[in-house]
Amino acid sequence: MLDACRAAGVSHIDTSNVYGNGRSEEIIGDWFARTPGARQDMVLATKAGITRSPDRRFNNDPDYLEASLDESLQRLGVDHVDLFYIHRYDRSHSPEEVAGTLKRLMDKGKTRAVGFSEIAPSTLRRAFAECPIAAVQSEYSLSTRAPELGLVQTCRALGTTLVAFSPVGRAFLTDAPFSFDKVQSLAFTKGNPRFMQPNYDANIAATDGFRALAADMGEPAAALAIAWLIAQGDRVLPIPGTKDLSHLAELIRGTEIDLSAEDLARIETVLPVGWAHGDRYNAAQWEGPERYC
Incomplete structure (x- = not known):
């Protein structure tokens, strides 16, 4: 898969x-x-801050983060990464303190740039005042548009890239969404509100229109979902994941589609803001990500 990505020009x-x-x-x-x-050929990004301890799920202590990065560098076989994220912000530290830790890791040459994941715009602004924050990773797609309530705008104002994970809505925005039986076999989805009944059936029905629109446009649904994200501005970078070469081709196709204003309006009509049934996380999954709206 990595060879195929490189051959296709994927560089992140x-x-x-x-x-x-x-x-x-x-x-x-x-x-x-x-x-x-x-x-x-690759921009290499990794993260740290989530622990395996039941007593403390998130740790942004300076020594812990540096030791975690050192271990990652050893596993990756490199002397630095291009981007090092705080995977989950640990609220026992101020944003300024964590940003200071990240700046020291940059100064030591262990990473060229730094970022956060799943933080609020206010946290980003405070961290940025201490150290340039190159990227914020957040779930963003046609099914999860909360970043438009402040994070997209703050990233644009600061020159920070919004790295959009789950850009095809955890398969809802593809031509082959997970079956309900498949959902039950996956640890994340089986307890996720959007994949529990009756929300699952409602979300399949809602996205049927998107699949029909993509077919009418002659494109895979996943490609159209990626193209929509790219159209949100040059500070938005989708990072899809896949184990399937055919799906990889669909995702890459999304980077080649230039959507017109009319295309964007048609997409908005079939999947208007707020169409999804159920919260994007359950109570346990919400531990760590910052809510800001």
Whole structure:
């Protein structure tokens, strides 16, 4: 898959120390080691701040973050990353304190740029006053548009990139959304409000119109979802994930579509703001992300 991404011109890899308990980073590091030139072709991002301790789920202590980054660098087989995120902001520290820690990691050459994930615009502004914040990662798609209530605007004003994860709505915005049986087999979705009944059936029905529109336009639904995000401005970067080469091709196709004002209006008609049934997270999943609206 990584070879296919590189061949297609994909140049950004996003991972974390908790993905597969470090296994994701090891796979990427192995690929770099056996693929000459691959590291130079990629913007490499990783994250830290989520712990495996039931006593403290999030840790932004300076020593902890630096040790976590050092371990990530070892697994990745590199001496620095291009972007290091705080995966979850730990409210026992001020945004300024955490940004100061990130700046010190930059000064040490362990990362070229820094970012946060799932923070409020106010937290971003406070952190940015201490250290330039290159990126904020947040869920953003046609099914999750809360970032438009402040985060998109703040990122634009500061010159920060909004890195949009789950850009195809966890498969709802594709031509092959997860079946309800599949949903029940996945740890995240089986307890997520949007994938529980009756919300699941309502969300499938709501997105049927989007799939029909994409077909009418001659495009895969996933491609249209990616194209919509890109059309939200040059400070929005979608980061889809996939294990399937055909789906990868659909996602890449989305970067090639230039949507007109009429196209955007048609999309807005079939999926207006607030169409999704159910909250994007359950109570446990909301632990860590900052709500701001």
